[in-house]
Amino acid sequence: MQLRSLRPYAGGVRSRVREAESVLVEQYGDLVRLAHLVLPASLGRHQRVLVAHSLVQRALRRAGTVRTEPGVPSPRGESRGGGGGDTVERRLLVEVLRATLTYGRRPRMWPAGWVHPGALRPRLPLVWGLRLFPRSGGVDELALAQRLSAAPAAARAAFLLRTVHGLSVDSVRDLLESADVPDVPAALRIAGVLEENSRRSPAALLASQEFDACALQAGPTDLLRRTRRARLVLGAAAIGLVTVVTLAAAGDGTAHRADTQAPAARTVPGPADLVRTAAGVWDNTSRVDFTAWPARGSRNHDQSLLDRALSAWTHPRSRTHLHLTPATTATPPATAPQLLYAGNIDDRAVVLLYDGERLARYGEARSGARDAELSVARADDADVTTAAAVTLTPPGGKARYLLAPWVAESQTRDLLHPDVLARPLHTAKDGVTDPVPTVPASGKCDSRPVLQLRSSQRIAEHHAFLLAPLGDLSPVHLTFTPLPGHGTPPARQPREATGPQALLAWAHQACSLGSLRDSGVRAVNNWDFAEQDLPDGGGHAVWTCARADTWRGSGDVTVSFRTSGYAPGAPARTVARAHATAACSRFGQHVVAVSGWRSPNGHWFALAAGSRAVTRLSVTGDVTITKQARTLAVPAPHDPRVTVRARLSTGEGLDAVGTPGT
Known part of the structure; x- marks a missing residue:
């Protein structure tokens, strides 16, 4: 969006509002996209779309009532500056940014859980019986949406102004300062990181349907809830027309508060929203990870099963057992996740989803949605090896795995028997393996089974690797x-x-x-x-x-x-x-370590060793010695207590592993 240098109007407020309206209509799509992506992702897709349109429309009056001043001409080559004068376009951007960044922000000393006063200002477009949201994009758009949702709102705004609107850093800084952003340098710094980490052109990705809040698709809301509400309205109709109108208005306010406090209840993505990757993508991409997995399994079109799996992640219920790996959040996905698998595994139905950062495995008894469980684990920055297999069955003595489409050969072996050849592991056409013994949590260490997989030569020649x-x-x-x-x-x-x-x-x-x-x-x-x-x-x-x-x-x-x-x-x-x-x-x-050791003849020694850059070892404690070497062994008393410090070839000192502070 290019910021034109308009002549300041000498007319009254009405003339300036009309001019602002024409500019807003011309640039409406870009402004709504900006508001939509800067708003908190926790609002949910439906609510965020409505709020974005409302904030942009409400920016018209304020931007049009402020008298513009002549701007200093921009330097040659700076055709997209935002700081060359107080133009209508600049005022619109500032008002949209200020309203969007303020929305949902709880002021200091404002009671937690109360609706922010800025959230009460927008009068949302009336939408009854429908959910509106942008169409789902591809895997790159999904990954970008995940990165944006993790960034602060001000950084998202700076990123969009730089990439989509094409503004210079100085122009972006001026706009953010005018919108009362508290820490502009931090926002610009994080925006730069977002640009650097983008695999494809950010401008091209942000122009896709995933982020277009003006090209929307519609879906029904909770039909059963709507039926109950309709019956209540019909029963109350006998009271009178005025009461019905009042109840309808109250119901709209209640629905708005419910969306603000629990957006996941009305923004749960449906099975039709799931991202599905084509079967041959893995063979024609430089990004060989979970995004290249196709949707597999005999039930990947079972709408009822997929809906239960999505609901378990986006709106978990008490009857669903939730398991999170360390440092993994249960936050619902910001956009529709990718479907990796849906099918029957032994006596359970299993659905495997991926949201660009996490894997989610939903399982239930095949006879119904009883004994449901949801496991969520981090999987960010997975690659050809760490995205090669996923466990489909709950913890136990044996497990089945879903292998990546690029796995050409699968075997098992026992780590405790390195001289025994690996044995073939049968894998079905849909990538599911036969049961494989797992590593026990405790007990006797008499077996350590692992998977030995080999990638297809189409992506890596003779690349075999082990997974435990x-x-x-x-x-x-x-x-x-x-x-x-x-x-x-x-x-x-x-x-x-x-x-x-x-x-x-x-x-x-x-x-x-x-x-x-x-x-x-x-x-x-x-x-x-x-x-x-x-x-x-x-x-x-x-x-x-x-x-x-x-x-x-x-x-x-x-x-x-x-x-x-x-x-x-x-x-x-x-x-x-x-x-x-x-x-x-x-x-x-660099590493150095020390230990006491008893020889086969019963004599005790202090042993120390360092990595290749170590040039000197100094042992203290029950034994004191310094030696110009990478290893040493000196006689010591029974079970000696010793410490070691090394000197590196660079002249720096190095403490032993396990020393406090290392």
Whole structure:
């Protein structure tokens, strides 16, 4: 939308209002889109559309009654400035922004739960018996809608003014300041991040039907509720025409308050709104994740089942058991989610949905909507491996999985037996596997089954990887980083844990996977960061840092070491742990650890080891020694208590994993 430099009118208020009306009609679609996307997503699609139209229309009178002043001509090349004068277009933008940002904002000291006075001002268009909302867009539009809903309203406004309206940063800053935005620099900064994170052109995405609040589709409201209301109205008609009109007005106000306080009750997306991806998209896109999954399953057109699944997520009831993985919200999706699967799995009906950030699995007994359960888990930034399989069955001894369409081969193997070949896993045409044993939460560690999948050569040649079922919706991706000097690339990037060396290392770490059940873990990488020859006939030792990364970003690490005397599958010895740390990641590429160790001959030693950048080790406690090396082993008293500090090649110091503050 280009801001033209209009001559200020010398006429009265009526002339200025007429001029403002002509400008508003010309630019109505852009202004409504701006208001619609800046309004809180919690209003719901129907309510947001009505409020957006109302706010834009009400901006007419105020923008037209303010006398405009001549503007200073914009510099050459700045054809879309907003700060070159107080024009009608600028006033309209400012009034729409001010009203939209104010709507729903609870002032300081205003009682919680009360309707904000700004919410009472708009007189909404009267819509009876219908829900109005924009048509659903594609997967990229869905992802953009999710990012926008997570951003502050002022940042959304700045983003739209920059991308859709094409204004300069200075013009956007002027408009936001005029609209009384409290922290304009923060809004501009977040808007810049939104622009950088867009996979496609933001202007092209925002011009789609997903964000067009003027091109709407209609659907019915709750028909049963409408029937009950109609009966009440007919029964009250005998009282008189005046009473009926009064009740209708009161009913409209009640409906408006209900929409404000519980919008999800009237804005639940229907089965027809669900996003469905075509079957061949995964083979023709650079974004290989859940957005490329087609809608599969024998009941993906069962309107009744899909409606119950959507209602369980958008308007949960007490009879539905809700399970959330850590750091996952139960907030209803901002737009219609994507349908991944709907079908019968054993004795249950299962629906799998994806809203661009989270997976939601709805399950109920096949005989009816009894014993319903809804599991929601984060799945943001999933990729070809972490979006390769989803658990379709509730926690138990065995599980079925829905595999991604790009999985060409599926197998199972036991991590405790690295020398045993993987066994084929039968998968149905719709991508559902046969039952697979899961990792138990506790008990004897005699088996650690995992999935071994291989991607189609059309997206990745011979790309095999391991996924461990740990109770969450998405199995955990297992990777491996070998010892320095054993073929490790300079950047020390984790590699797939399917080779002989990786499988042998994981055999010693497999038993620790049980402690990660239901913890929202996305991937676990085993990094063999040091090796050393042990004294007193102890053989060869390897030090490992196992990092478990969660979907929420934080990670926990466990440092252990194993010797050549350990049998395959014997658990490595844990020497240190740390929670919510960057250690052993690309943001914490250096590590050092220390431990007491008893040799096969019964003698005690203090062992210490550091990663490749360590040049000196200083051990204190029951043993005090400093050595210019990456590893050391010194005699020590029984079960020594020691600490270690390392010096890196950069001259910096490094404390051991598990030291307070690390």
